[in-house]
Amino acid sequence: MITASVLVLLGIGFTAAVILAVASKLLYVYEDPRISQVENVLAGANCGGCGFPGCAAAAQGVIDGKAGATVCVIGGDEVATNVAAIMGLEFSSMEKQIAFVDCTGGTRAEETYEYDGVKDCRAQSLLYNGNKMCPEGCLGYGTCVTACQFGAIEMGPDGYPVVDPELCTACGGCAQVCPRGVITIWGTSARIAHLNLETDCLAPCRQRCPGQINIPRYIEQVSRKDYAGALETIRERIPMPLSIGRVCPHPCEGVCRRMHVDESIGINMIKRFVADWEMNSGQRLPIPCSPSNGRKVAVIGGGPAGISCAYFLRRLGYSPTIFESMPKLGGQLRYGIPEYRLPKAVLDWEIQGILDLGIDVEYEKYFGKDFTLDSLKEDGYEAVFLGIGAWMNMTLRIDGEESIGCETGTEFLTKVGLGVDTGIGKKVVVIGGGNTAIDAARSSVRLGAHVTLMYRRTRDEMPANLEEIIGAEEENVNYLFLAAPSRVVSDDNGKVTHMEYIKMALGEPDDSGRRRPVPIEGSETLIEADTIYTAIGQKPELSCLYDDTGNCQLNETKWRTLDAHPDTLQTALPHVFTGGDMHTGPSLVITALGEGRKAARSIHQYLTDGEPHYSSKLQREMIPYTIFTDVPDVGIRAKAKMPHLIECDERTCSFEEIEGAISETETKEETCRCLRCGLTCYNRDMVEGQECTAEDCVKTP
Amino acid sequence: MDYFVLVIAAIFVNNIVLAQYLGNCPFIGTSKDSGVAIGMGLAVVFVGTMAAGITWCVQKFLLGPNDLAYLQTICFILVIAALVQFVEMFLKKVIPPLYKSLGIFLPLITTNCAVLGIAIICQREGFTFIETILFSIASGVGFLLALVVLAGIRERLDLARVPVSLKGTPLALILAGLMSLAFFAFKGMAS
Ligand SMILES: Cc1cc2nc3c(=O)[nH]c(=O)nc-3n(C[C@H](O)[C@H](O)[C@H](O)COP(=O)(O)OP(=O)(O)OC[C@H]3O[C@@H](n4cnc5c(N)ncnc54)[C@H](O)[C@@H]3O)c2cc1C
Numbered sequence: 001m002i003t004a005s006v007l008v009l010l011g012i013g014f015t016a017a018v019i020l021a022v023a024s025k026l027l028y029v030y031e032d033p034r035i036s037q038v039e040n041v042l043a044g045a046n047c048g049g050c051g052f053p054g055c056a057a058a059a060q061g062v063i064d065g066k067a068g069a070t071v072c073v074i075g076g077d078e079v080a081t082n083v084a085a086i087m088g089l090e091f092s093s094m095e096k097q098i099a100f101v102d103c104t105g106g107t108r109a110e111e112t113y114e115y116d117g118v119k120d121c122r123a124q125s126l127l128y129n130g131n132k133m134c135p136e137g138c139l140g141y142g143t144c145v146t147a148c149q150f151g152a153i154e155m156g157p158d159g160y161p162v163v164d165p166e167l168c169t170a171c172g173g174c175a176q177v178c179p180r181g182v183i184t185i186w187g188t189s190a191r192i193a194h195l196n197l198e199t200d201c202l203a204p205c206r207q208r209c210p211g212q213i214n215i216p217r218y219i220e221q222v223s224r225k226d227y228a229g230a231l232e233t234i235r236e237r238i239p240m241p242l243s244i245g246r247v248c249p250h251p252c253e254g255v256c257r258r259m260h261v262d263e264s265i266g267i268n269m270i271k272r273f274v275a276d277w278e279m280n281s282g283q284r285l286p287i288p289c290s291p292s293n294g295r296k297v298a299v300i301g302g303g304p305a306g307i308s309c310a311y312f313l314r315r316l317g318y319s320p321t322i323f324e325s326m327p328k329l330g331g332q333l334r335y336g337i338p339e340y341r342l343p344k345a346v347l348d349w350e351i352q353g354i355l356d357l358g359i360d361v362e363y364e365k366y367f368g369k370d371f372t373l374d375s376l377k378e379d380g381y382e383a384v385f386l387g388i389g390a391w392m393n394m395t396l397r398i399d400g401e402e403s404i405g406c407e408t409g410t411e412f413l414t415k416v417g418l419g420v421d422t423g424i425g426k427k428v429v430v431i432g433g434g435n436t437a438i439d440a441a442r443s444s445v446r447l448g449a450h451v452t453l454m455y456r457r458t459r460d461e462m463p464a465n466l467e468e469i470i471g472a473e474e475e476n477v478n479y480l481f482l483a484a485p486s487r488v489v490s491d492d493n494g495k496v497t498h499m500e501y502i503k504m505a506l507g508e509p510d511d512s513g514r515r516r517p518v519p520i521e522g523s524e525t526l527i528e529a530d531t532i533y534t535a536i537g538q539k540p541e542l543s544c545l546y547d548d549t550g551n552c553q554l555n556e557t558k559w560r561t562l563d564a565h566p567d568t569l570q571t572a573l574p575h576v577f578t579g580g581d582m583h584t585g586p587s588l589v590i591t592a593l594g595e596g597r598k599a600a601r602s603i604h605q606y607l608t609d610g611e612p613h614y615s616s617k618l619q620r621e622m623i624p625y626t627i628f629t630d631v632p633d634v635g636i637r638a639k640a641k642m643p644h645l646i647e648c649d650e651r652t653c654s655f656e657e658i659e660g661a662i663s664e665t666e667t668k669e670e671t672c673r674c675l676r677c678g679l680t681c682y683n684r685d686m687v688e689g690q691e692c693t694a695e696d697c698v699k700t701p
Numbered sequence: 702m703d704y705f706v707l708v709i710a711a712i713f714v715n716n717i718v719l720a721q722y723l724g725n726c727p728f729i730g731t732s733k734d735s736g737v738a739i740g741m742g743l744a745v746v747f748v749g750t751m752a753a754g755i756t757w758c759v760q761k762f763l764l765g766p767n768d769l770a771y772l773q774t775i776c777f778i779l780v781i782a783a784l785v786q787f788v789e790m791f792l793k794k795v796i797p798p799l800y801k802s803l804g805i806f807l808p809l810i811t812t813n814c815a816v817l818g819i820a821i822i823c824q825r826e827g828f829t830f831i832e833t834i835l836f837s838i839a840s841g842v843g844f845l846l847a848l849v850v851l852a853g854i855r856e857r858l859d860l861a862r863v864p865v866s867l868k869g870t871p872l873a874l875i876l877a878g879l880m881s882l883a884f885f886a887f888k889g890m891a892s
Pocket of ligand 1: 303329387544588589592
């Protein structure tokens, strides 16, 4: 009996084996051997957390290019390294991704109706798009918490989900179930390349900032004393917090909701505090960069726009080289903005940190003379960023402008910046009402001159920052309003002796909404002067774009700036991008930094996908429903005062920095003033109008 | 008429999972998502029918005449395993679309006791070949039905607040029990 059974079983087994062997020969289908290799190194749990039905399907997905080496959500780095090895990829080239919650509102967002249905965000969202006033924010039923297979999400005390970065595996389960798109899975590169969308949680300050810095987030981090985290948040948008913390006219503060309660938050003071904290600590915080992919990009112009573009390109893994015509980097930050506002030592420290990331610089290389777009191409640069600023001065177009002693304000400031002799006299007239005019006037005061600032409209119309106007007044700069230059009077040697001007009156408002000055006939007056600085506007010097035969493949706008797509900054030549003053005309440092990032993003997409792209939901204007004029239920808190390092009488003879940083305690109090706004929500902390102090700060754990 | 009763009995009265408690592992394992449940159910119908047919032949022509009935279980396992492997290769080569939809479930079925159960029941009941085929199709459909119903319920429950300790498999087992009780209502309608 035993023999029979053994024989039968062997017989059946053998027959089956033969059939299968023959079948596997006849029915053989070629399969990439890497599939089984990959499958072998995966965790083998068949958990489905990756979104594929089982490990075999995940392995197939990796081979098909549908998933990356990090496909296995429970395997961690080790599995990813092994998969990467099979696929011939460098694992280090993959950055850690994480679920990111872009909602600060949660329970703070007001509700429009009572909801008693199934406690599930998706279910609620089906009913009139959910009951929250905010059209984009978290509905707060924690469907993402249920969806997370790794217990990495919890509902926080403020009613929106909080992700534990240690547990998060970036599997995307939460993002998939969220009906509001509040959760995104991304790493540093994706965050760097993100432009504000109308569906993001954008507080008014975030909408207004030309650099698109996530202001509420870094203020919150500062308030938790997470200064390093705050700097990382800032550096995801701009590379120069030290400089911006000093020179930015902070448009963000102009739309701050707290303005309607008492005063806006001192956003820039807070930024300056953290930036100074890093510099004073003597240690640079590490800035995460993707490993180099060796692709070369040329950045022409080492001003804020160029520095920003190079910095973000480097962080995205490229090898940028900056070509700068001057002996040092910084552009107008160095050669325009004077020492007493932005000390050169601070600027140098900041720029060095950026260059240390691995950015090459070629100094004293003038675009158009020493190299051209063609020569860059030959040298292997795959894309070019043009950011040469706006360095050409508008002229007064009056008699005697070429007299000795008559010069442009920027030339004068550049000389001061370079530390060479300026040839300034004792009686200086500065013409213009912008920042350049004020900087020239205040610098002249420091060089011992008696200064008159001549402007053809009134103080209210001056485009310069109010702080600057007041600063100049304090330093005894004489203002001469409603006066336009008509003639420069010089002696026999051609040296300036007087300036003739004509008095003006304000007429009808013009296109810019400002009232147009009209000359009063026969009101010509002489004013004594041995030096005249003109600062009536600059535009980009575009002649370097033209070749010897006068041809240029790029286009100019009617404002004599370089034409480019407003969202991608791509010019008429697909591999050339622009940004900063060259593209916008004279603007702000923060605008130039923002454009630098935008261009870096476009270059990255151009070099990887062939063309830059952008969403149709980009936020460009302020979103109307987020602008409030009435902000109820907020207590009053006094704003910190910006301390002055040196006093007025000293200021007039020294280029030392004027403004200081606020202290740690003051910073803490200032951060407590922040309402942590979202699109529609904000912290309603106190009975309206009641006074409160930092101890009442309810926003810190 | 007999065939009709046979089919109804196999689907409802003697449902392979809910009345005979066979194939519980894939019943709990693949009932989280109705798409997956349908795929798995169809694969069981397909493989179960083929397995029952082939094992019927094995029993009839090999084991029966040689008095080797005691080798039934071990032989059937061997045959079914080989069959599944063969079907997998065959589908992959000849009907790739079908392989794409059923492929990932086939290896899971190799060791599925519902399939083996069907084959053995057919022998126990002494079915003819036609009856065997009908019965195994119907049993497979019964499995498919139970699986899809459970998956539907579990999908709904994803939205509900479930005590943490009952989440997932525990709750599925309770559900399976309740469904089984419900199917008891069919008892006695046919045998
Ligand atoms: C006096 C003054 C004060 C200002 N004050 C403020 C302020 O307080 N706050 C504020 O936000 N903004 C201020 N601005 C504006 C701000 O400085 C500019 O908007 C900003 O610097 C523009 O940056 P950019 O990189 O586009 O150009 P730039 O800073 O002008 O940099 C252009 C760079 O390109 C280089 N370059 C030029 N031509 C070539 C060439 N052919 N080849 C190679 N390199 C070339 C230049 O040397 C320079 O380094 C001020 C501007 C001036 C002039």
